[in-house]
Amino acid sequence: MAEKKSDRTRAAILAAARERFGADGYERATIRAIAADAAIDPAMVMRYYGSKEKLFAAAADFDIRLPDFADLPLEAVGEALVRHFLRRWEEDDSLRVLLRTAVTNEVAVERMREIFASQLAPTLTAHAVDRPEIRAGLVASQVLGFALCRYILGFPPITTMPDDTVVAWLGPTLARYLTAPDPSQS
Amino acid sequence: MAEKKSDRTRAAILAAARERFGADGYERATIRAIAADAAIDPAMVMRYYGSKEKLFAAAADFDIRLPDFADLPLEAVGEALVRHFLRRWEEDDSLRVLLRTAVTNEVAVERMREIFASQLAPTLTAHAVDRPEIRAGLVASQVLGFALCRYILGFPPITTMPDDTVVAWLGPTLARYLTAPDPSQS
DNA sequence: TCGAAAAGTCAACACGTGTTGGCATATGCT
């Protein structure tokens, strides 16, 4: 009773949607394919989510759950960020959905912007770093670029790189973006 | 006589195709829209290029023209790369086409891979750097990530950043990816 | 047990897509 039948198909649809959106992007992920994956009728998708756009909004609605890095020493934030994103990217399809669809979908772009601007910037201002938006943007550029190469494009050396190596390479980069004095001020 | 009439419409189609593919991605860039931009009939596109896929192949076929960095001292290659890509990205739609479509199009991915693996790796091996593929991959991740944030996603602080600032921030990162000893070997 | 509400199925719609063939027009050579 606490878990109705409909809730399960709702969840099945959402899971299939996330997978398809993440694998194919917004346009090529068809309602019919999603429905087939969830082993239900395409009309059900409409009944439960109203439209493809709303289904996508539901599939891309997630929390990045950035831990509060304010307690960490600033130098350690870089590595912590890399570790966090690696874990998050593996365990949750939503991030991949967002990255793949952001390229053609304005809603996804907006949400991506929110995540980095509103969830990372506060941590930086807490450390009294100057120009937090620029630094957050630089971090985003490296993190998203790496995810793009690893999960979307599948560049061979990036895909097979062990997590520890990733942290060793990317950690210092992010640390520099967060802590180095603004080079355009010199 | 040297320049026939058909050559000009061929070129007009290609230019319109590049713009549309770059702005909308492969799926949403319709033959009809491209034809309208070129002020000709959709059937002409088919006559000249055979199919949408072949048109795309033609639009994405370009040369990245990486200069031969082998002469430069290795430390200078980072900044030179950033400068080169900034210029290249501004002047030629093709790179944007490639980036936007690579997310959903396998052909574009393959070409992107070629560019970085086959055009950057030789320069690195010329400097006798170890693991050139990994380093090329890391460079790709930062360069593509930056382009993604600047040209596709339109992240505000990244979009408005002056070129010199970009070089000042990204140059050292690339230099480190190219020159630093492999941290996973330590 | 009965019957209303929920859950699911089916066929069809309107539309936009890539693509095709037939027809008109313009071009350029003899």
Next chain:
DNA sequence: AGCATATGCCAACACGTGTTGACTTTTCGA
């Protein structure tokens, strides 16, 4: 000028899409 050829336009096709409404089956409380 006259004709063959290149160039362009139009209408239509077959197909896949998101979406809808009517119908059937299941669920479950009174």
